[in-house]
Amino acid sequence: MKSKLKEVRTQEAVGMVLAHDLTAVVPGKFKGPLFRKGHTIREEDIEKLLNIGKEHIYVLELAEGELHEDDAAHRIARAAMRSDEALELTRPKEGKVDIVSRIDGLLRVDVPTLTAINRVEHVVLSTLKTHTPVRKGQQVAAARVIPLVVPESRIKQVETIAGRQEHPVLEVLPFRPHRVGVVTTGSEVYHGRIQDGFGPVVREKVEQYGSKVIGQTFADDDKEMIAQQIRAFADQGADLILVTGGMSVDPDDRTPGAIADLGADIVSYGTPMLPGSMLLIAYYRGIPLMGLPGCVLHDPFTSFDVFLPRILAGEKITREDIITLGHGGLHAC
Ligand SMILES: Nc1nc2c(c(=O)[nH]1)N[C@H]1C(S)=C(S)[C@@H](COP(=O)(O)OP(=O)(O)OC[C@H]3O[C@@H](n4cnc5c(N)ncnc54)[C@H](O)[C@@H]3O)O[C@H]1N2
Numbered sequence: 330m331k332s333k334l335k336e337v338r339t340q341e342a343v344g345m346v347l348a349h350d351l352t353a354v355v356p357g358k359f360k361g362p363l364f365r366k367g368h369t370i371r372e373e374d375i376e377k378l379l380n381i382g383k384e385h386i387y388v389l390e391l392a393e394g395e396l397h398e399d400d401a402a403h404r405i406a407r408a409a410m411r412s413d414e415a416l417e418l419t420r421p422k423e424g425k426v427d428i429v430s431r432i433d434g435l436l437r438v439d440v441p442t443l444t445a446i447n448r449v450e451h452v453v454l455s456t457l458k459t460h461t462p463v464r465k466g467q468q469v470a471a472a473r474v475i476p477l478v479v480p481e482s483r484i485k486q487v488e489t490i491a492g493r494q495e496h497p498v499l500e501v502l503p504f505r506p507h508r509v510g511v512v513t514t515g516s517e518v519y520h521g522r523i524q525d526g527f528g529p530v531v532r533e534k535v536e537q538y539g540s541k542v543i544g545q546t547f548a549d550d551d552k553e554m555i556a557q558q559i560r561a562f563a564d565q566g567a568d569l570i571l572v573t574g575g576m577s578v579d580p581d582d583r584t585p586g587a588i589a590d591l592g593a594d595i596v597s598y599g600t601p602m603l604p605g606s607m608l609l610i611a612y613y614r615g616i617p618l619m620g621l622p623g624c625v626l627h628d629p630f631t632s633f634d635v636f637l638p639r640i641l642a643g644e645k646i647t648r649e650d651i652i653t654l655g656h657g658g659l660h661a662c
């Protein structure tokens with residue numbers, strides 16, 4: 330490190346970086362650092378410094394090609410989010426800059442590029458997991474460097490890595506309001522033996538992302554009846570269709586067969602996640618279609634909760650998205 334100490338008059342120190350902690354003592358009440366090493370002195374700090382008797386202070390003079398931790402953190406965060414309007418930065422605090430979502434949406438992280446950035450020595454970019462649904466005001470990432478001063482070349486390296494890809498390292502896709510049709514299967518519900526439990530569960534989940542259930546219909550364990558109700562929602566302009574129950578191996582489980590008979594393009598029947606392993610994802614006339622197994626009724630977090638926000642944010646689900654769920658896919662089941 331080529332930076333060095335310099336003594337300056339406190340009134341002239343605004344914008345400069347404190348070289349060591351400065352201690353304040355209020356008898357009987359407080360003893361501790363008033364400002365920490367690395368703090369960038371602001372106008373409002375001058376009064377406080379004079380009040381503890383500091384007319385002169387040591388500041389850190391950065392050499393050519395060096396960056397203070399605050400500036401480095403800011404540049405890492407900026408490189409990661411580019412100009413995504415859905416994200417904003419906080420002011421540096423203790424050398425850390427937070428990235429916060431300005432909207433409700435789906436966080437997307439380019440994981441290989443994130444890893445390449447963290448491979449640069451002393452650079453820290455920490456994020457929530459990719460595909461996490463986030464709320465307006467929620468922190469999604471934090472950036473910092475480890476030492477107080479770093480060579481600017483390292484940060485330029487981060488900027489080059491982040492700039493190589495077409496998409497930013499971090500982005501939040503807004504949830505798009507969808508019109509959702511629900512087909513509930515099961516002879517026990519159809520014949521009124523038991524009361525439907527699926528309707529309220531899926532309605533709440535769909536509404537939480539700003540979409541709307543446009544209707545729920547009931548079908549017996551009959552492939553043609555199920556298929557006909559799916560077709561009816563497609564004709565009504567639904568842009569997501571959920572079919573509940575009948576997803577397992579019993580002779581009365583007709584949902585996967587009905588979806589196959591419709592000629593839907595089945596991405597996968599089965600996901601390596603528990604609960605929710607019997608989930609089916611397909612596209613019928615371009616409309617996403619999900620077969621929801623019984624566990625969605627009683628487990629608060631299943632594979633349905635993984636893919637619903639992704640679909641509502643406009644992502645097209647691929648087989649690769651499904652098969653890679655296996656690692657870490659075992660939840661309470
Ligand atoms: N031998 C195997 N057994 C099971 C397998 C398997 O692979 N092999 N898979 C298990 C998994 S995983 C799940 S999840 C469950 C259930 O899947 P289903 O989608 O077939 O669920 P259903 O049989 O239709 O219903 C289960 C249970 O929930 C009640 N139910 C269904 N719909 C409603 C509704 N709308 N409202 C209220 N209650 C409802 C239904 O009456 C049943 O009691 O299979 C495992 N078994």
Ligand code: MOO
Pocket residue numbers: 602603604605606607608622623624625631662
């Ligand atoms: O589809 Mo099941 O949830 O794995 O119980």
